[in-house]
Amino acid sequence: GxxxxxxxxxxxxxxxxxxxxxxxxxxxxxxxxxxxxxxxxxxxxxxxxxxxxxxxxxxxxxxxxxxxxxxxxxxxxxxxxxxxREALWVDKYRPKEMSEICANPGLIKQAKEWLESWNSVFGGGKRGKKERALLISGPPGIGKTTLAHVLCRECGFEPTEFNASDSRNKSAVHTIVRHSVLNRSLAEFAEKKHESAKKSTKGRVLIMDEVDGMSSGDRGGSSELISLIKESQIPIVCIANDDSVAQVRSLANHCFKLKLRRPTAAQVRNRLSKIAVHEGFVNIDLPTLDKLAESCQGDLRQMINCLQSWRLESSSLSFSDVTSRMKGEQKTSVQQSPFEVYSKVFTGPNSSGVMSVSDRLDGFFYDFDLMPLFVQESYINACSNGLEGIGMAADSLSESDVIGNVMRSDQKWELLPAFGILSSVRPSSMINARSTRPQFPSLLGKVSTTNRRIRQVNQIRVRIMPKTGALASDCTRLEYIPMFVGMWK
Ligand SMILES: Nc1ncnc2c1ncn2[C@@H]1O[C@H](COP(=O)(O)OP(=O)(O)O)[C@@H](O)[C@H]1O
Ligand SMILES: [Mg+2]
Structure with missing residues (x-):
């Protein structure tokens, strides 16, 4: 001051x-x-x-x-x-060139061809017949992000990355990309003067990482992305973990699709052993590494992370070490979508029999906001215990609602297990749910529609305020808007 x-x-x-x-x-x-x-x-x-x-x-x-x-x-x-603190091994051993990326050699080659021919197909505003964007999809930790970057480097492009942590709503995407395109033309301008700089870069590539995470916060982001792809002057690489999500599917219609597969144990063996030797592990045999690869289900990032944390404890690793350590980690480390968790834990009897109460409670804690909604969404359709089952489940759900409200409003989080029992475990055992394909909770969609309408009503209210004076939004909604509707008919 x-x-x-x-x-x-x-x-x-x-x-x-x-x-x-x-x-x-x-x-x-x-x-x-x-x-x-x-x-x-x-x-x-x-x-x-x-x-x-x-x-x-x-x-x-x-x-x-x-x-x-x-x-x-x-x-x-x-x-x-x-x-x-030592750097993370996953970053230390991030592949720098194509040959270091394990698995999917054929797909990698296709990606390279796509990018190499981009400028000749679309350069200078041409309307080529090819897709302007590339969509790389596949499970986490198999090198999608790495591939995108290596690809740019090898083909002489400069990557600009945006991932889920950046704001990617409609206007943000728009500004950023406009700037990238603009920068490119500036770079070309500069290149004309400095011929030497020309070799260094052929232009920019926009990398949109984790596009399947673009739903909630990034309103309009994915449709904007599609319209962007249609007229982009620079190559765009989109990366998704799960290509079955609706927005990724609609995006896929406009992209050259590459679906990376999980590397097999044989494919990662060499790389793992190279890293292990380099980091001072002594005599690790191949079956041990294979076991590691198998228990991580092809997730190379996880394999490398495991190696790094085990290296802190000892420099030797045997087959039985891997088996015993993975047992502890498997429960938490296996990546599952909420749909999988729901259908595995709350429906039954299935192949693994009916889940016990504690298993179901674990499933509830996987995501204690979402699981009750899943149960609520499907308890009527999935019920195999007749009306009585539905009735009892509904009672339990309504009790859970009371508890849930108290829990949240008074911050009484010690009620969480009780909330879990009432909202998920008990209803699902009462209805003895059939295994149906779980529906995404429609409540979430309704909440967002409600919020959108509240916003719209408020906008109308503010616009008519000069003529009407300050109004409560109820008044706008109930009295003025019906009148407008009548006028427009
Ligand atoms: N196919 C692969 N070949 C070599 N290393 C890999 C491969 N896939 C993943 N890795 C390792 O795992 C790390 C994470 O990979 P990343 O590309 O970020 O995965 P994704 O984006 O698919 O989740 C990389 O830094 C690299 O060390
Ligand atoms: Mg990634």
């Missing part, structure tokens, strides 16, 4: 903290070495306030000074963590 508060100044005096002005602060930062940054940081929490407030000139605003202090501290933390 501009004025130091009197209490802060007196407190600083009390603790006999030296007072410096802004330029002194900058000097201090410039002269201090990284190792001293930590001490400054410690002190800064007490000192920062008086320091900045004392500056008379006030030329540079406060955020500026903050940024400066942040830089040395940040780098100190960075180096410390680099030294203290």
């Amino acid at each position: 501009d004025e130091p508060g009197p209490s802060k100044v007196s407190r600083a005096k009390e603790l006999s903290i030296p007072r410096i002005d802004q330029s002194q602060l900058y000097n201090l930062i410039r002269t201090s070495k990284a190792k001293r940054a930590a001490t400054i940081n410690e002190m800064s929490s007490e000192k920062a306030a008086p320091k900045q407030q004392n500056s008379v000139s006030n030329l540079a605003p406060k955020p500026n000074a903050k940024k400066r202090t942040a830089t040395p501290t940040g780098s100190a933390v960075g180096t410390a963590s680099m030294n203290g």
